[in-house]
Amino acid sequence: LGRETCAPSLKPISRTPSVKSAAYNRGLGSAASSRVPSPIITAMSDVTPLPSPLLSGDSPGPWKRLQGRPPSRDAPPHLPTIMSDSVLVTSNGESISSLVANQSKRRSLIPSNGTPADSNSNNNSTTTTNADNEGSKPKIHTRNRSTSEYRPDHPNFPKRMSTVSGPRPGHQHQPSLRREPHLSESRGLTPIEKPPSPPPSESSVTAGDSTSSLVKPRPNYEYFDARGRKDGKLRRWRAVKSLGQGTFSRVVLGTSHVSASEDEIEAEHSAVDSGLLSSKSTSSLDRKALVAVKVCEHGPKGGASEERVEMSLKRELEIMQSIHHPSLVDLKAWSIEPTRAILVLSYCPGGDLFDVATAHSNLLSPPLIRRIFAELVGAVQYLHECHIVHRDIKLENVLVNLTPQELADSSIDWQSYPYSVTTLTDLGLSRRVADDEKLTTRCGSEDYAAPELIMGLEYSGFATDAWSVGVLLYALLESRLPFDPPPGISDALRMRSRTSHRIARVEWQWIKYAGDDGDHEGNIQKFESAGLLGAMQVTEALLKRASRRWSLHKVAEVDWVKGGIAVEGGLKFAEAEEGE
Incomplete structure (x- = not known):
């Protein structure tokens, strides 16, 4: 058959492209006037050696994963002119005109995973130019890939953690009383542990044995210099242990x-840290000479800026300078240095009340509970009379001035004991307020927070302190926190309700002293037999909503609280020595 030549602008093909490249980029016509013989044109559909980066949507190679071309640009803006009597066909017999016309519709049918729905229509890109060399060439991934083949996630997309709540085998619930965790652990501000010292060499050990029996080096002590609160004189204290x-x-x-x-x-000499005694060695020290030194580091070493230390310490220091009560922390001296601030406070050898309530709960006899609560009410009431609210009353912030051995002494009459048994400390969240001032800052510990504070309402600092005192009294009586899930509850109910939800609903109950008259009412006979009937009355009056909650002034007038301390002239401060 004779063929007429097409327009002179058509150039001979210099390389063997893909069918679509030939159709889109070469502008081939389908008329009978093409200068290229039809057998060659027909063979073009079988010579696509590699996936082309020009059409990334159809390519199974790396260009497809990179998504180099957005969906809106899948179709070229200008398609070549294709005549109806086209003789260009693919390997499966489909004409080029039909392939180009239906290309956009077919792409919409491709599944989201990138695998075409009909793999037979894509066989035109799977063959090579020379079938004899297939055995010697490495196998190339083609578009006909398995839909089950693993595709790793992109490294820039983070993995999403999935958790499943519910009971676990061998899971045991936490104890009833739990200590508040330090914020430093969750914020990554815990002190860096020192690396272990390498073992000494044989020569140093041999040389040390000959001289250690003769001369023992004196330990390096840490000293603290601060000015006294009363006279302003510079005094010095020596560190004993952490x-x-x-x-x-x-x-x-x-x-x-x-x-x-x-x-x-x-x-x-036998201590791990030079200059710091162990807990067993401190029992021989004179208790009157002991103090607790609070060192607030700031800057790169402590992790806090000077502004933060100044803001937090300024208010606490100002409040401690203005108060003086036997059951409140006593400031003896202080010093503000360029890299740290030093506060010299009274020392309480018995630890905190949390340790007593958990490890030595058998020592909490009804007379001792009455004395401890009466001291706490007196200390908080003293703060309120000075227009100061504490806002962080809890077991961990009540220190004990007597050791467990002294608390177990049955010869002590707790009503007439002249010195304070406990000390309320940690005034970091305290502040001065007016009588009718409402606060909005949510602070303190969740287990001791009042309902109005949990729900984000305006609150009175005097009322929230009274609530926290009630929670503490309940913990001393029941050896558990009032808004923890009651014992015996199923895991499903335990997971449905959080502690904050129960606090907001004021949902609590007696366990050890449970009664049958109501949710909040205890067994009167049990309280009377233990001598704690007044404790039941005070607890039920404090763990109420703010509108019906008792004030601490009203609590102090209850006979059980008023008779807890019977010391002529009031409580006395413990005897202490001044620093040199």
Whole structure:
């Protein structure tokens, strides 16, 4: 058959492209006037050696995963002119005109995973130019890939964690009383542990054995200098051991005896940290000379800026300078240094009330509970009379001035004991308020927070302190927190209701002293037999909504509270020595 030549602008094909590249980029016509013989044109559908980056939507290679072309650009803006009598066909017999016309419709039928619905229509890109060399060439991934083949997620997309709530095998619930965790642990501000010291070499051990029996080096002590509260004189205390670590501060046991005795030096030679005695060695120290030194580090070492330390300490220091009560923390001296602030406070050897309520709950006899609560009410009432609200009353912030052995002494009459048994501490959240001032800052511990504070309402600091005192009294009576899930509840009900929800509903009940008259009412006979009937009355009056909650002034007038302390002239401060 004779063929007429097409327009002179058509150039001979220099390489073997894909069918679509030939159709879109070359502008081939389908008329009989093409200068390229039809057998060659027909063979073009079988010579697509690699996936083309120009049409990334049809390519199974890396260009498809990169999604180089947005969906709106899938179809080229200008299609070549294709005549109706086209002789260009694909390997399966479909004409090029039909392929181009139906291309956009077919793409809409491709599944979301990128695998075409009909794989037979894509066989035109799976063959190679030379079938004889297939065995010697590595196998190339083609568009006919298995739909079950693993496709890893993109590294820029983070994995989403999935959790399943419910009972687990061997899961045991937490104890009834739980200590509030330090914020430093959740914020990653815990102190960095020192790496272990390498073992000494043989030569150093041999040389040390010959001289250790003759001369023992004196330990390096840490000293704290601060000005006294009463006279403003600069005094010095020596560090004895570490008592605890907070978010931005640490507490160290110190003594006013700057010069260590020979017994202390001998005991410190066996200590892990040079200059810090163990807990067993401190029992021989004079209690009158002991103090608690609170060191607030700021800057790069402590993790807090100077502005933050100044803002938090300024109010706490100002409040501690203005109060003086036997059951409140006593400020003895303070010092503001360039890199740290030092507060010298009274020392309480018995730990905190949480330790007593958990590890030594058998020591909490009804007379001792009455004395502790009467002291706490007196201390908080004193703060309220000074227009100060504490806002963080809990077991952990009530320190005990007597050791467990002294608390177990049955010869002590707790009503007439002249010195304070407990000390309310940690005034970091306290502030001065007016009589009718409403607060909005949500602070404190959730287990001791009042309903109005949990729900984000305006609250009276005096009323929320009274609520926290009621929660603490309940914990001393029941050895559990009032708004924890009651024992024996199913895991399904336990997971449905959070502690904050029960607090907002004021949903609590007696367990050890449970009665049959109501949700909040205890068994009167049980309380009377234990001598705690007044405790039941006070607890039920404090754990109420703010509109019906008793004030601490009314609580202090109850006979059970008023008779808890019978000391002539009031409580006395413990005897203490001043620093050198």
